[in-house]
Amino acid sequence: MPESSEKTYHHGDLRGELLKAAARLLREKGVGGLSLREVARVTGVSHAAPYRHFKDKAALLAAVAEAGFAELTAGCRRAEAANSDAPARQLVDAGVGYVLLAVRNPERTQLMFGGALAPADWTPELHRAATDAFAALEHIIENGQRAGAYRGGETRELALAAWSAVHGLAMLVTAGQLGDLAGDEEQVRGLARMVTKVAVEGIGTRD
Amino acid sequence: MPESSEKTYHHGDLRGELLKAAARLLREKGVGGLSLREVARVTGVSHAAPYRHFKDKAALLAAVAEAGFAELTAGCRRAEAANSDAPARQLVDAGVGYVLLAVRNPERTQLMFGGALAPADWTPELHRAATDAFAALEHIIENGQRAGAYRGGETRELALAAWSAVHGLAMLVTAGQLGDLAGDEEQVRGLARMVTKVAVEGIGTRD
């Protein structure tokens, strides 16, 4: 509640406020329970106002998902930078980070990967963000191949195998398929490390 | 359109018809586009009638998801039976079957794992069906351990690693994250085989 402008039609950044409110409501009520009207209500604006800033509800959700992919990419790059010359550790760190990020934002993860956003609702920006995240992972695999830690050949395939393993665990945990692990971050970390290590073994040299 | 009963308040099996209609609409319009009112409309019954057979919309969806888990379990058992004394082949077959089943029913897979069903909406029957599917996979891993193909120790952990890999690929494909592979079943089969083999290597003996 800024004292300066009192009520100058929401001091400029309605778009940003809607985004923040949407992220919060998503976390609280889940993707099914989030309504555009409530986002507007909570932001203190009429239910038609969001349409000045987003084409429709899906566009708002796409923007939230985009931020999620950006965090995934950043985590991957951090893991790479923190373990130069240790490709296997790069991959394990990135994998653990991926799963932890998912478990800390289960509803957003469902939004990103669960099909709440129909293919037609994927904005070009969202596509870019998702592609970037995969590229960051692929880069880590490439490092490992160059160092002779992983077998040669199709980098894309090895990256897909590693991604699948980590992504699968993340989805199983966020869906609650493995029991209620949401609180027990240490256990999640352990499972993520185990699964990622199996992937490292699986794509490793020697055969 | 049976000629016998003409219109005797829908010849007995409204529950079954609703289930069938729901499965069809789910496939056609996705989990977000499916409404209980349309299920009723398509079945030729008033929009309040389904409530005689299902507590609410979530209960109907849960029943559809349940059937999906049952198919998963059946596929696993088929893969096991078809490859007795070849544990690695059991796992690869089961994995490929898992991914193919998902890609053939993308919307149902999103329903089963995508979080459209809130935790509170998981019926006991649905929980049972999901647990059974994991148990069927675990059994295949156990075979491999007994045969000395996989390393000893926690069967649950090895099974989780394998499940994560296969599940991750299935979710990435059905979410369209890997491009539009829905049509190209041969390519999906190839990717599934590759990912499952990496998992077999990863949990294999020798280190």
Added chain:
DNA sequence: ACCTGAACACCGTTCAAGT
């Protein structure tokens, strides 16, 4: 026992109109 029809409180989206 099983289904209907009206009713209620919500949605997403559009559009004229206000400042």
Added chain:
DNA sequence: ACCTGAACACCGTTCAAGT
């Protein structure tokens, strides 16, 4: 330029009433 308020066509769910 940016927002409002009424309107429209939908929802899920409930409940008295019909057969």
